[in-house]
Amino acid sequence: MDSDDGSRELGRPECLRLLATAPIGRIVHTRQALPAVVPVEFGVDGDGAVLLRIAAASELARALDGVVVAFEADAVDAAARSGWSVLVTGRAAVVTDRAEAARLERTAPASPVPSREEVFVRIEPELVSGRELVGGRTRYGLHASA
Amino acid sequence: MDSDDGSRELGRPECLRLLATAPIGRIVHTRQALPAVVPVEFGVDGDGAVLLRIAAASELARALDGVVVAFEADAVDAAARSGWSVLVTGRAAVVTDRAEAARLERTAPASPVPSREEVFVRIEPELVSGRELVGGRTRYGLHASA
Numbered sequence: 001m002d003s004d005d006g007s008r009e010l011g012r013p014e015c016l017r018l019l020a021t022a023p024i025g026r027i028v029h030t031r032q033a034l035p036a037v038v039p040v041e042f043g044v045d046g047d048g049a050v051l052l053r054i055a056a057a058s059e060l061a062r063a064l065d066g067v068v069v070a071f072e073a074d075a076v077d078a079a080a081r082s083g084w085s086v087l088v089t090g091r092a093a094v095v096t097d098r099a100e101a102a103r104l105e106r107t108a109p110a111s112p113v114p115s116r117e118e119v120f121v122r123i124e125p126e127l128v129s130g131r132e133l134v135g136g137r138t139r140y141g142l143h144a145s146a
Numbered sequence: 147m148d149s150d151d152g153s154r155e156l157g158r159p160e161c162l163r164l165l166a167t168a169p170i171g172r173i174v175h176t177r178q179a180l181p182a183v184v185p186v187e188f189g190v191d192g193d194g195a196v197l198l199r200i201a202a203a204s205e206l207a208r209a210l211d212g213v214v215v216a217f218e219a220d221a222v223d224a225a226a227r228s229g230w231s232v233l234v235t236g237r238a239a240v241v242t243d244r245a246e247a248a249r250l251e252r253t254a255p256a257s258p259v260p261s262r263e264e265v266f267v268r269i270e271p272e273l274v275s276g277r278e279l280v281g282g283r284t285r286y287g288l289h290a291s292a
Contacts (some may be wrong), residue, residue: 035174
């Protein structure tokens with residue numbers, strides 16, 4: 001549905017297509033009862049799940065495993081007032097199944113400096129939403145008002 | 147404090163300096179009990195408050211007024227594995243004081259297409275944190291593990 005502020009809702013296929021084009025995204029989770037936002041490189045699995053590859057011993061791996069998180073990516077040209085933003089919300093989990101991890105190892109780009117043990121984290125694409133920004137009307141407001 | 151994953155904590159002055167260089171940031175708030183992330187243009191007030199200028203009648207203005215939100219901006223070069231990320235957490239409020247709104251009107255860039263009533267929203271910089279990414283070691287993990 002179009003809103004009157006110059007943004008347009010995107011369907012799930014379009015969201016996942018755009019998501020795969022972004023070099024980085026942001027994990028939004030809760031840390032000590034406060035919001036935390038962590039930029040990460042990522043991949044998109046065939047079913048739309050967001051794939052992270054992080055240090056097994058990291059606090060982030062512990063913080064994400066088994067909890068519902070949001071993952072956001074966007075590409076916004078502030079000067080042109082155009083772009084898009086996609087949000088995936090779902091349960092994150094460290095991939096513990098060996099066959100699954102091996103599959104991801106084959107399909108995901110290799111770690112260039114595999115200096116320590118890493119794990120894959122999958123964020124299930126339970127909710128996928130996005131907006132295309134097609135020319136905002138306000139100086140600071142590349143946003144959806146709808 | 148440096149962590150062992152190639153990121154470094156930034157002090158508040160450095161965070162605010164970097165924040166002011168970003169063309170867009172992202173408001174993280176809660177919408178219908180789910181996380182919402184909205185890319186917006188923004189300014190930084192003299193005291194470090196994040197300034198938004200949005201449509202007075204927007205759902206976003208209603209959603210933000212009086213609630214604690216997070217605001218994130220970053221600049222990450224995935225290829226070089228470098229960049230920074232800053233998070234401001236604090237109470238957001240629509241500026242209703244006329245003198246204050248007039249001051250912001252003078253100091254903030256003018257709205258290029260002031261087609262309808264707008265308001266300023268200030269996000270108080272109650273908590274300001276940030277990390278410099280100085281070369282991550284993992285393919286997908288430009289993140290802080292500390």
